[in-house]
Amino acid sequence: MDLVFGKMLDNLIIIGAILFCLGIYTVITRRNAVGILMGVELMLNSANLNFVAFSKFRWGMPDGQVFVIFVIILAAAEAAVALAIILSIFHNFGDIDVDTKDLLKE
Amino acid sequence: MTAGQILFNVVFYFFALLTILSASVVAFSRNILHSAFALLFTFWGVAGLYIFSDAQFLAAAQVLIYVGGILVLILFAIMLTHRNPREDSGQESNQSSSVILASGITVLVYIALLAVYLPVNWSGKAASYGTMTTEMLGTALTRNYLIPFEAVSMLLLAALLGAAYLARRK
Numbered sequence: 001m002d003l004v005f006g007k008m009l010d011n012l013i014i015i016g017a018i019l020f021c022l023g024i025y026t027v028i029t030r031r032n033a034v035g036i037l038m039g040v041e042l043m044l045n046s047a048n049l050n051f052v053a054f055s056k057f058r059w060g061m062p063d064g065q066v067f068v069i070f071v072i073i074l075a076a077a078e079a080a081v082a083l084a085i086i087l088s089i090f091h092n093f094g095d096i097d098v099d100t101k102d103l104l105k106e
Numbered sequence: 107m108t109a110g111q112i113l114f115n116v117v118f119y120f121f122a123l124l125t126i127l128s129a130s131v132v133a134f135s136r137n138i139l140h141s142a143f144a145l146l147f148t149f150w151g152v153a154g155l156y157i158f159s160d161a162q163f164l165a166a167a168q169v170l171i172y173v174g175g176i177l178v179l180i181l182f183a184i185m186l187t188h189r190n191p192r193e194d195s196g197q198e199s200n201q202s203s204s205v206i207l208a209s210g211i212t213v214l215v216y217i218a219l220l221a222v223y224l225p226v227n228w229s230g231k232a233a234s235y236g237t238m239t240t241e242m243l244g245t246a247l248t249r250n251y252l253i254p255f256e257a258v259s260m261l262l263l264a265a266l267l268g269a270a271y272l273a274r275r276k
Contacts, residue, residue, distance in 0.1 A: 004115050009228050012155060015122050017219040021212045022133040028208035032138055034183045038145055041176065042129055045152050056159040058228070060235055062242040065161050066251050072171050073258050077265035079176045083183045084272035090187045
């Protein structure tokens with residue numbers, strides 16, 4: 001099956017690049033810790049998309065999909081621990097604005 | 107172009123647009139709840155794109171773990187950490203200088219990615235595998251990747267205990 005705009009691999013790479021950039025933008029502009037976490041998830045998804053695309057259309061072996069499984073597992077663990085930390089910060093400070101959490105600098 | 111090809115194109119670009127547009131909402135929305143719900147559609151779109159790469163198991167796992175697990179966790183965190191989640195939080199960066207800086211960095215990264223991507227001829231196709239990838243995936247996980255598989259299960263246990271410890275009431 002052919003796509004209108006180029007090969008499937010090129011399309012997936014471009015989509016992955018756009019997703020990654022949107023993730024970076026989210027991480028930089030958000031001051032809410034949960035928002036930063038959402039940006040990280042976007043970036044992880046773009047990396048996963050590239051792994052799957054290259055695994056299918058270049059390498060021809062499912063190893064890329066195995067990597068994606070591990071990335072998904074690590075993302076789940078990371079999200080659980082990060083949200084526990086965010087809740088802990090909220091209990092101690094009353095908000096989760098990351099720009100004001102500079103206690104270690106003092 | 108046959109009807110099947112037209113349908114293939116329409117469905118692929120539907121998922122591509124769904125992914126990119128909802129990711130844009132995640133990035134640019136002022137309301138954190140809108141971002142979280144847009145993230146739902148991003149995950150669905152990426153799952154659809156996995157199907158196009160013959161990664162059916164990953165598409166199902168993406169929906170189960172990201173949508174069913176991580177997104178619910180994120181929504182819980184938003185609900186638990188906001189005085190009024192439906193209100194515009196107003197705590198995102200307002201300074202236009204920070205937005206300009208972020209846009210500049212983002213555009214630079216995108217240009218760098220394109221600079222890596224454009225000069226290479228990616229179109230030469232390696233011998234591709236069939237559509238029955240779940241079986242190959244299971245074989246790979248229990249043969250070549252058995253040690254990482256076990257290590258990651260220990261990591262999940264540690265993350266479970268750590269998260270429960272960190273989030274407890276003092």
